Amino acid sequence: MTHIPPVPKNDYERLVLRNVEQYGWHCTAVAADADAGTPPFAYTVGLAKSGGQPEIFVRGSAPAVAHSMLSACAARLAEGLPLPIGTPVPGLIDGLVCSFVEFPPEHYADYMLTALWWHGGQPFVVYELLSQPSEG
Numbered sequence: 001m002t003h004i005p006p007v008p009k010n011d012y013e014r015l016v017l018r019n020v021e022q023y024g025w026h027c028t029a030v031a032a033d034a035d036a037g038t039p040p041f042a043y044t045v046g047l048a049k050s051g052g053q054p055e056i057f058v059r060g061s062a063p064a065v066a067h068s069m070l071s072a073c074a075a076r077l078a079e080g081l082p083l084p085i086g087t088p089v090p091g092l093i094d095g096l097v098c099s100f101v102e103f104p105p106e107h108y109a110d111y112m113l114t115a116l117w118w119h120g121g122q123p124f125v126v127y128e129l130l131s132q133p134s135e136g
Helices: 011-023 062-076 105-111 115-120
Strands: 026-030 043-046 055-061 098-104 128-134
Touching: 011 026, 011 043, 011 115, 011 128, 026 062, 026 115, 043 062, 043 115, 055 062, 105 115
Parallel strands: 055 128
Antiparallel strands: 026 043, 043 055, 098 128
């Protein structure tokens, strides 16, 4: 099924559409909210446009670091390599052991508003990137 881009209503939405068109995806990053006790998080928007790939979600990293991590995931998908669920992905990000779990759809509205807008009510899958420093 071909994705029909939503109609943008503001500059941010126009930026999202431009980034997806130009780079194949967009990164939405949200700062930590100390009052609410939520860590920073970031996620992709638009990876599903090419080849039905999952969107990727990462939490706990500063926006620039999260963007770099998501970029590594997008590059791997662009090379046709999978992001397997529950299995370590060696070499994805230097110095980290990475794996993926499915992000529950019931939490999309808590975190992924731009992705929900971009997908326009169509179902999509999100993988959460888990990482920890590698030993050695």
